[in-house]
Amino acid sequence: MVGPHEQRSLFGEILDWMLAPLLLLWPMSVVLTWLVAQGIANQPYDRELAEMVRVLSKQVVVKTVKGYATAGFELPVGASEILRADESDDVFYQVLGLRGEYLSGDRTLAVPPEEDRVPPGELRYRDETIHDTNVRVAYMWVDVPGRPGDAAPLVQVAETLGKRSRLATEIIKGVILPQFVILPLAVLLVWLALARGIAPLNELQQRIRKRDSSDLSPIDERDAPEEVSPLVRAINDLLARLDRSIGSQKHFLADAAHQLKTPLAGLRMQAELAQRDIDAGKTDPVDIKRSLRQIALSSQRAAHMVNQLLAMARAEDKEHAQNLDAVDLAELAVETVQDFVPHALEKRIDLGYEGPERRIGEEAPASGGLKVRGHRLLLGELIRNLVDNALHYTPTGGTVTVRIIDDPFGQVVVLQVEDSGPGIPASEREQVFRPFYRMLGTQVDGSGLGLAIVRQIATQHGAELILEDANLRHRPGLTDQGGAAFGPGARFTLRFPAVREKPVQPEGAVLH
Numbered sequence: 001m002v003g004p005h006e007q008r009s010l011f012g013e014i015l016d017w018m019l020a021p022l023l024l025l026w027p028m029s030v031v032l033t034w035l036v037a038q039g040i041a042n043q044p045y046d047r048e049l050a051e052m053v054r055v056l057s058k059q060v061v062v063k064t065v066k067g068y069a070t071a072g073f074e075l076p077v078g079a080s081e082i083l084r085a086d087e088s089d090d091v092f093y094q095v096l097g098l099r100g101e102y103l104s105g106d107r108t109l110a111v112p113p114e115e116d117r118v119p120p121g122e123l124r125y126r127d128e129t130i131h132d133t134n135v136r137v138a139y140m141w142v143d144v145p146g147r148p149g150d151a152a153p154l155v156q157v158a159e160t161l162g163k164r165s166r167l168a169t170e171i172i173k174g175v176i177l178p179q180f181v182i183l184p185l186a187v188l189l190v191w192l193a194l195a196r197g198i199a200p201l202n203e204l205q206q207r208i209r210k211r212d213s214s215d216l217s218p219i220d221e222r223d224a225p226e227e228v229s230p231l232v233r234a235i236n237d238l239l240a241r242l243d244r245s246i247g248s249q250k251h252f253l254a255d256a257a258h259q260l261k262t263p264l265a266g267l268r269m270q271a272e273l274a275q276r277d278i279d280a281g282k283t284d285p286v287d288i289k290r291s292l293r294q295i296a297l298s299s300q301r302a303a304h305m306v307n308q309l310l311a312m313a314r315a316e317d318k319e320h321a322q323n324l325d326a327v328d329l330a331e332l333a334v335e336t337v338q339d340f341v342p343h344a345l346e347k348r349i350d351l352g353y354e355g356p357e358r359r360i361g362e363e364a365p366a367s368g369g370l371k372v373r374g375h376r377l378l379l380g381e382l383i384r385n386l387v388d389n390a391l392h393y394t395p396t397g398g399t400v401t402v403r404i405i406d407d408p409f410g411q412v413v414v415l416q417v418e419d420s421g422p423g424i425p426a427s428e429r430e431q432v433f434r435p436f437y438r439m440l441g442t443q444v445d446g447s448g449l450g451l452a453i454v455r456q457i458a459t460q461h462g463a464e465l466i467l468e469d470a471n472l473r474h475r476p477g478l479t480d481q482g483g484a485a486f487g488p489g490a491r492f493t494l495r496f497p498a499v500r501e502k503p504v505q506p507e508g509a510v511l512h
Contacts, residue, residue, distance in 0.1 A: 037171035049138035052157045071097040089160040096154040216243040270294040336383045355404030372496040382457040385450040390419035418470040422487035464495040
């Protein structure tokens with residue numbers, strides 16, 4: 001029996017399933033052969049017994065003396081010796097009269113049961129025991145004209161089973177002994193046929209093993225057996241998906257290297273300029289401060305890019321996606337808005353929150369509303385990227401609003417982040433979620449990963465993501481400050497499946 005961690009052999013399993021029935025059928029074949037041999041061995045000797053019964057029945061004579069019918073039997077001279085002439089077996093006979101009286105033969109031979117009585121002239125056989133010896137008995141009630149069937153003489157001849165047993169044994173030997181040669185030969189042929197049958201699998205294995213690690217081309221199904229074609233197609237599908245995944249990773253790494261090259265090159269250039277000025281004897285604090293400010297800005301860009309790459313890796317990590325808890329989305333939104341308030345004030349952008357009031361660390365209501373099943377760190381990263389993206393593209397004097405909407409039916413929790421920026425054209429709304437993509441005609445500095453991270457996290461949490469115009473052009477209080485014209489804005493809407501926890505029942509409360 002194969003253990004739970006023991007590797008199974010396909011060759012061994014097929015061989016077991018083919019040989020097990022063969023080995024089970026062989027004893028059944030032996031038993032059936034023995035039964036058939038017994039029947040075959042009985043037939044010729046039963047015919048001899050039947051002939052003896054007919055000969056003896058002809059010697060039975062019925063006479064009528066003074067109106068009273070009696071049966072008589074007289075064995076011819078020499079007939080007794082003929083019955084005893086068999087050297088292998090003993091032969092017994094018995095003759096009974098019209099009323100069952102003994103006429104001749106062996107008295108110990110039993111009379112057939114009444115339920116086995118048959119019409120006169122019909123020959124029957126049965127197995128019996130005489131002197132603790134098994135015998136075969138042939139018997140017949142003699143047909144006497146003018147006499148009823150229940151008043152007929154009975155003739156029986158019995159013979160021991162020596163010749164029959166020897167003949168049956170010879171038949172069994174003649175049939176079974178060749179099987180001892182045929183059975184191992186059959187096992188060998190089955191093994192060879194099975195080894196030849198699975199040879200294409202070994203060839204397929206060798207072709208796959210000899211492949212280069214970078215060769216992800218599909219396997220030719222024509223070189224594989226028809227039964228293995230589904231497996232080959234599944235492997236080809238896996239290779240195609242792996243090829244796409246590796247291609248995406250290579251493209252991602254190339255884009256990441258390209259994006260990191262710019263801030264690192266600026267950092268190096270500013271450091272070289274500062275060093276050159278110092279070597280040239282220029283010690284103007286203003287120039288040095290300008291170089292240091294550019295160095296800090298370049299390092300900040302590089303750090304932001306690294307953080308975004310790490311966030312993208314966390315969003316794609318399946319282990320993070322499996323550690324799900326009930327997360328209060330309103331609390332996360334409030335926490336994110338508070339973190340971005342200084343940045344919004346620096347850009348003179350009105351950053352606001354609309355939704356249920358929730359202080360950081362405050363317990364959610366007992367009803368459990370506004371909770372979603374997810375990973376708190378990833379959901380926080382999602383909101384941060386949406387708010388950061390909105391602040392980047394919203395001009396001075398604009399507005400950014402984070403909104404939490406609770407479904408009254410308790411099915412979903414809606415998160416919205418909208419801004420009064422230039423908006424996103426309908427033709428680019430699908431492309432902005434690709435890594436490192438930036439809208440055409442924009443000069444905003446960014447990594448190009450924020451919205452890709454948002455989509456990845458939303459997909460992992462089963463959220464529906466919708467991008468549309470915010471239509472905030474004519475919103476009261478929105479003015480074109482600093483000469484920046486406000487656009488239609490962008491609104492990101494995410495619908496998360498809600499988690500409704502049962503309210504805690506107070507002690508002593510009674511439900512009606």
